[in-house]
Amino acid sequence: QVQLVESGGGLVQAGGSLRLSCAVSGRTFSSYAMGWFRQAPGKEREFVAAISWSGGTKNYADSVKGRFTISRDNAKNTMYLQMNSLEPEDTAVYYCAVAGSSRAGRFEYQYDSWGQGTRVTVSS
Numbered sequence: 651q652v653q654l655v656e657s658g659g660g661l662v663q664a665g666g667s668l669r670l671s672c673a674v675s676g677r678t679f680s681s682y683a684m685g686w687f688r689q690a691p692g693k694e695r696e697f698v699a700a701i702s703w704s705g706g707t708k709n710y711a712d713s714v715k716g717r718f719t720i721s722r723d724n725a726k727n728t729m730y731l732q733m734n735s736l737e738p739e740d741t742a743v744y745y746c747a748v749a750g751s752s753r754a755g756r757f758e759y760q761y762d763s764w765g766q767g768t769r770v771t772v773s774s
Contacts, residue, residue, distance in 0.1 A: 652676040652763040656746050659768030662736055666772070670731040672746030672765060680724035683749035685761055686731045688742035688770075695745070699731060700754035707754045713739070736772045743767040 658670040672684070685700035699720040700709045708720055719732040729746060747761035755761070 654765035703752035
């Protein structure tokens with residue numbers, strides 16, 4: 651059974667930084683792409699970033715490009731999201747997910763296992 655556990659969320663002022671982590675167990679981590687999604691209050695969940703199995707391909711939502719960096723450490727079965735220059739609009743619950751393939755997709759249907767989420771609040 652695949653388990654994903656996010657950590658690193660919290661309260662930060664606008665302009666600050668946070669680093670989210672996603673630890674994965676129960677699956678051959680290095681074979682699959684991973685992604686981050688977020689859901690703001692009153693909104694649907696949206697794509698944030700994705701990374702291929704090797705880390706060689708990374709995709710970002712336009713809203714976070716240049717501010718967020720996705721990475722992974724296959725030896726540690728862990729994925730990261732470094733978030734810089736945070737804005738109040740980044741306030742959301744952030745979810746990590748494991749894809750059903752090695753490709754870094756942007757759509758929820760491409761992911762078959764999800765974490766419980768970690769809350770990020772950015773104050774103005």
